[in-house]
Amino acid sequence: DAKTTQPPSMDCAEGRAANLPCNHSTISGNEYVYWYRQIHSQGPQYIIHGLKNNETNEMASLIITEDRKSSTLILPHATLRDTAVYYCIVRANRDDKIIFGKGTRLHILP
Amino acid sequence: DGGITQSPKYLFRKEGQNVTLSCEQNLNHDAMYWYRQDPGQGLRLIYYSQIVNDFQKGDIAEGYSVSREKKESFPLTVTSAQKNPTAFYLCASSIGRQGGQPQHFGDGTRLSIL
Numbered sequence: 228d229a230k231t232t233q234p235p236s237m238d239c240a241e242g243r244a245a246n247l248p249c250n251h252s253t254i255s256g257n258e259y260v261y262w263y264r265q266i267h268s269q270g271p272q273y274i275i276h277g278l279k280n281n282e283t284n285e286m287a288s289l290i291i292t293e294d295r296k297s298s299t300l301i302l303p304h305a306t307l308r309d310t311a312v313y314y315c316i317v318r319a320n321r322d323d324k325i326i327f328g329k330g331t332r333l334h335i336l337p
Numbered sequence: 338d339g340g341i342t343q344s345p346k347y348l349f350r351k352e353g354q355n356v357t358l359s360c361e362q363n364l365n366h367d368a369m370y371w372y373r374q375d376p377g378q379g380l381r382l383i384y385y386s387q388i389v390n391d392f393q394k395g396d397i398a399e400g401y402s403v404s405r406e407k408k409e410s411f412p413l414t415v416t417s418a419q420k421n422p423t424a425f426y427l428c429a430s431s432i433g434r435q436g437g438q439p440q441h442f443g444d445g446t447r448l449s450i451l
Contacts, residue, residue, distance in 0.1 A: 270442035
């Protein structure tokens with residue numbers, strides 16, 4: 228079973244920041260938080276990951292709370308191409324598989 | 338460009354026929370994985386390999402076989418023993434287990450039964 232809880236769907240206006248929340252209250256000290264997204268009929272695309280510090284790359288920012296029980300993925304300027312299902316995953320180094328939950332279906336509105 | 342290539346994109350199989358799905362990566366990754374995704378569902382791990390000439394069963398290995406003769410290649414054979422093979426098959430790779438390295442995915446092969 229997935230160790231994360233995400234809202235099933237969200238809307239965001241094009242050009243605005245999309246903030247996708249994720250709860251992972253049972254996360255262990257050695258588990259990382261990963262974010263992927265899947266556009267229809269394509270493979271999941273890796274976005275970003277972090278352990279306890281906030282992270283930023285060319286795609287997004289990841290904000291992890293101090294107690295590590297929740298995180299937020301931020302897409303700073305959403306475009307129509309960001310419409311996808313976004314998955315928040317916790318995984319330790321020793322884990323060989325990724326367990327995808329149901330994710331959040333993000334709709335970008337023109 | 339570096340990446341993971343899966344072929345073919347669409348594949349049709351007759352009843353009782355074995356088919357092989359190709360997965361090639363030029364990322365110099367040690368680890369490779371095969372997942373299956375059914376409509377509206379998450380990914381389920383079929384097989385994985387952490388190093389050449391070694392592989393392990395995942396959660397749903399029955400009816401599937403793999404080989405890892407080269408670092409860059411990890412083909413998956415769907416045998417006639419797999420009773421419900423219609424699904425979206427995804428291959429992934431990662432540097433390895435160290436340092437929280439992410440898995441990167443190919444664009445998948447969609448297998449259908451005729």
